Each structure stands twice: as C-alpha cells, then as structure tokens.
Amino acid sequence: MRRGSPEEIFHECLQAYLEGRRTIEESLSLYPRLADKLEPLLRTATELTALGDYRPPFAFQEETRQRFLAAARQRRLLRGLYGRTEGLPGNRWLMAGAVGAAVVLGLALAGGTVLEDSGRQPQQVEVRLLPPSPSAAASAGLTPQLERVRGQLATLEALVQQGKPIPTGMIRDIKETSSRIASHLEDPAALDDADRDEVVSLASEEYHLLSMARDQVAPTGEQEIDQALGLAGAMLDKLGVPQPSPTAAASPTAEPTVTPTPSPTNSPTLTPAGTPEP
Amino acid sequence: MSPSIEAHVERPLVDAARTGNEAALSELYTLYFPRVYRYILARTGNTYDAEDLAEEVFMRMLDAIERFEWREAPFSAWLFRIAHNAVISQRRKDGARGRSAPLSDGLSVDSQGPDELVENRLALNEIMVAAKGLPEAQRQVISLRFSAGLSVAETAQAMGKGEGNVKVIQHKAIVKLREMLGQKPRVHAKRKS
Numbered sequence: 001m002r003r004g005s006p007e008e009i010f011h012e013c014l015q016a017y018l019e020g021r022r023t024i025e026e027s028l029s030l031y032p033r034l035a036d037k038l039e040p041l042l043r044t045a046t047e048l049t050a051l052g053d054y055r056p057p058f059a060f061q062e063e064t065r066q067r068f069l070a071a072a073r074q075r076r077l078l079r080g081l082y083g084r085t086e087g088l089p090g091n092r093w094l095m096a097g098a099v100g101a102a103v104v105l106g107l108a109l110a111g112g113t114v115l116e117d118s119g120r121q122p123q124q125v126e127v128r129l130l131p132p133s134p135s136a137a138a139s140a141g142l143t144p145q146l147e148r149v150r151g152q153l154a155t156l157e158a159l160v161q162q163g164k165p166i167p168t169g170m171i172r173d174i175k176e177t178s179s180r181i182a183s184h185l186e187d188p189a190a191l192d193d194a195d196r197d198e199v200v201s202l203a204s205e206e207y208h209l210l211s212m213a214r215d216q217v218a219p220t221g222e223q224e225i226d227q228a229l230g231l232a233g234a235m236l237d238k239l240g241v242p243q244p245s246p247t248a249a250a251s252p253t254a255e256p257t258v259t260p261t262p263s264p265t266n267s268p269t270l271t272p273a274g275t276p277e278p
Numbered sequence: 279m280s281p282s283i284e285a286h287v288e289r290p291l292v293d294a295a296r297t298g299n300e301a302a303l304s305e306l307y308t309l310y311f312p313r314v315y316r317y318i319l320a321r322t323g324n325t326y327d328a329e330d331l332a333e334e335v336f337m338r339m340l341d342a343i344e345r346f347e348w349r350e351a352p353f354s355a356w357l358f359r360i361a362h363n364a365v366i367s368q369r370r371k372d373g374a375r376g377r378s379a380p381l382s383d384g385l386s387v388d389s390q391g392p393d394e395l396v397e398n399r400l401a402l403n404e405i406m407v408a409a410k411g412l413p414e415a416q417r418q419v420i421s422l423r424f425s426a427g428l429s430v431a432e433t434a435q436a437m438g439k440g441e442g443n444v445k446v447i448q449h450k451a452i453v454k455l456r457e458m459l460g461q462k463p464r465v466h467a468k469r470k471s
Contacts, residue, residue, distance in 0.1 A: 011445045044455055044456045045452050049424060065311070068336050
C-alpha cells in the first residue's frame with residue numbers, strides 16, 4: 001500500500017483517535033481535502049469500537065476459568081506421567097506402552113472421553129486420550145453444557161436438602177442450560193454412548209430435583225419450574241427413556257416426595273427456550 | 279477497543295503458562311477470555327456459540343500451548359487462529375444443523391444509563407447483522423480489530439496477511455458498513471480523551 005493512500009490516511013486517523021492522540025475533528029483539520037470522505041468513515045469506525053463493550057457474563061467466565069484451570073491440572077498430571085519415562089533405558093518402548101494403554105483405555109470407555117468421576121463436582125475435567133470420534137465431533141459444545149448443568153444441579157440439590165428458598169434465577173439458569181443441551185438432541189443417533197448416558201443421568205436428576213424444589217421457590221418461579229420440568233421430561237422422551245416416577249427417582253439424601261408428572265396435554269417440545277429454530 | 283497486551287509483559291507470562299504454571303494460565307485467561315468471547319460473538323452473532331466456543335478455544339489452547347513458538351507469531355495471533363478455526367468448524371456444523379440463537383444481554387453496562395444501554399444493544403445488533411453481509415476477510419478484520427482489540431500488526435499475523443493488506447481490507451469493510459448502515463449515528467460511543 002502506497003504512503004498517503006486513502007486507506008493509509010484513514011488508518012492513521014483511526015489509530016490516533018483510538019489511542020486518544022487526536023479527536024476526529026483534529027484529524028479532519030489535518031487532511032482538509034479528504035475531510036468529506038474521511039469523516040463518515042471515521043464516525044462509523046468509532047461506532048464499531050462499541051463492539052469491544054460486549055463482555056461474557058461474569059458468573060459464566062468464572063465457572064469456565066475453574067474448568068480451564070482444572071483441565072490444566074489434569075494435563076500437568078499426565079505430562080508428569082510421561083515425563084518419568086524420559087531418560088530411562090528403552091524409553092521409547094515405555095512411551096509406546098503408555099500410549100497403547102491410553103488407546104485401550106480410551107476404546108474401553110467408548111468415545112475416548114474419560115470423566116474424572118461420576119460425582120457432581122462443578123469443576124469436572126474432560127481428558128481426551130484419543131482424537132475425537134465423528135460422533136464426539138458432532139456433540140462438540142455439549143460437554144461444557146453438561147458440566148454447567150451438573151454444577152447447577154449440585155447447588156440446587158444443596159438448597160433442596162437445606163430447605164432454603166431457591167431463587168427463580170437459578171431455575172431459569174438451569175432451564176436455559178437444559179435448552180442448550182436439548183438443542184444437541186435433535187439427532188440423538190449422533191451422540192456417542194457416553195454423552196447419551198450423561199444426558200439421561202442429568203435429565204433424570206434434574207427432573208427429580210426440580211420436582212422437589214417446587215415448594216421452595218417463590219410463586220413467580222413455579223412457571224419456570226414447570227417449563228424446566230417439561231424440558232427435562234422432553235429430553236428423556238427424546239432419548240427413549242421413561243420419565244422418572246416419584247418413587248423411582250433416586251435421591252441419596254432426601255425421602256422421595258410426590259412428584260407431579262407433566263400433563264400429557266402440555267407435552268413439551270424440544271425447541272430450546274428462547275432459541276427460535278429456523 | 280481493548281489495548282493490546284505489551285510484549286514485555288506477555289512473553290514471560292506465556293512462557294510460564296507453557297510450563298503449566300497455574301497462576302500464569304489464569305492471568306492469560308483473564309487477559310484473553312473476554313477478547314476471544316467478543317471475537318467469536320462478532321463472528322457468529324450468537325451468545326450461545328460465543329460461550330461454548332470461547333471455552334473450547336481455551337481447552338484447545340491448553341492442548342497446544344507447549345508447541346507454541348515465538349518465532350512464528352505473537353501469542354495473540356496464535357490464539358486467535360485457534361479461535362478462527364473453532365468458528366469455521368462450528369459454522370460447518372451449523373450449516374448441517376441450522377442452529378441459530380439470539381444475540382442479547384452480553385453488553386456491559388459500564389458508564390451507561392439504561393436508555394443508552396438499550397439503544398446501544400439494538401444498535402450493536404444492527405452492526406452485527408450488517409457485518410454478516412461482509413465478505414469473510416472483511417468480517418474477520420472487523421472482528422479482530424474492533425471486537426478482540428488486536429492491532430493491525432497482530433491482525434495481520436493472525437490472518438497470515440501483510441499489514442498493508444489488512445489496512446486495505448479494514449478500509450473496504452468500513453466503507454461497506456457505512457453504506458449498509460446509513461448515515462444515522464447509532465451507538466453512543468465512548469468519548470476518547
């Protein structure tokens with residue numbers, strides 16, 4: 001690009017504005033012959049700077065940070081494992097053995113994904129031992145949502161157990177996360193077995209906990225609970241799993257309570273809440 | 279626009295992160311996560327994708343940071359290439375699945391009253407919709423420069439292009455956006471001192 005070209009002058013004026021060195025008016029006075037063309041473009045460019053005002057929701061950013069750091073810890077552990085093989089005689093064979101063991105383990109766990117454990121810790125970590133399978137690729141984006149709802153349900157369970165008031169916003173967040181998960185179930189066959197089992201487990205638990213939470217929400221939250229229950233039930237339907245009965249729902253701590261089953265006339269669909277499908 | 283992170287600060291941070299230093303990784307996350315989120319939001323126009331993909335980008339970064347080498351590109355350029363690849367990959371999937379979701383509620387409220395906030399949210403939606411009509415390279419330059427806050431040099435390295443080329447693309451993009459958006463000022467832009 002030649003010096004003094006319109007693009008170069010525009011960039012120079014924009015940069016001066018962004019760095020606070022000159023106002024637009026001061027730049028225009030420096031290039032009076034180009035002012036008519038420069039001004040509208042600079043005004044548009046200044047509007048674009050507002051794109052930098054978008055920010056991720058704080059709670060989401062912090063949850064994600066915890067998952068990110070937990071994943072870093074897992075990787076460091078794995079690296080430590082490999083690191084010990086270095087410098088030993090025949091370490092290539094040891095490394096090959098370690099990789100082979102990882103492959104066998106990955107295959108055994110169908111899909112190459114190992115979850116740290118089956119508990120409901122919000123900071124669970126996914127460790128990929130194998131390249132993602134096609135089905136894993138198809139469900140990319142699902143894992144963070146599953147992690148998120150797991151954390152949300154752990155919090156909900158604690159409040160249910162303690163009999164404390166449950167904020168409507170919490171139910172809304174669970175519903176929103178569930179609707180995102182539901183958006184991945186349009187083609188259940190694309191899910192790998194591990195993801196499918198995880199969705200079934202979480203949806204069943206969500207259904208059970210929401211049923212128990214009904215008495216602890218404000219009246220404004222009851223509608224949110226109904227909608228979230230409908231969504232959890234619809235996810236189970238979609239995966240061919242019967243909705244849990246009040247007595248069958250497993251609760252490690254609390255006695256089962258009467259659980260209203262969504263009315264068949266209000267059969268929910270899988271369209272995620274607030275997510276218009278084209 | 280976010281200031282670029284100075285090299286003398288960034289380099290020791292990235293080097294520490296490469297060894298798995300948790301504090302350094304957390305600091306890199308603080309510095310880059312909002313920028314990656316904004317970049318993806320500008321590219322996809324979808325807050326759900328922005329959240330999912332921003333997290334995915336940082337997980338991919340963890341997998342690859344040991345292989346990062348300074349001689350090829352600055353860290354920011356390297357990271358935003360990962361983000362770009364994640365967006366492209368998501369777009370292919372969305373093409374097959376037809377997923378869409380609204381853009382909303384991601385706008386910060388710093389130094390804005392409620393009226394300005396609502397107006398700006400609508401205006402930014404309008405800008406993002408217009409930006410969808412730009413050719414791929416122009417949209418990428420706008421996203422990297424204005425959403426992620428990269429300098430022209432960083433943008434050039436992230437895109438594998440020359441700086442002069444990026445300036446030309448930037449100019450063309452803004453000319454085109456001006457045509458699409460018309461004359462009326464929309465956003466209450468922050469005043470620069």
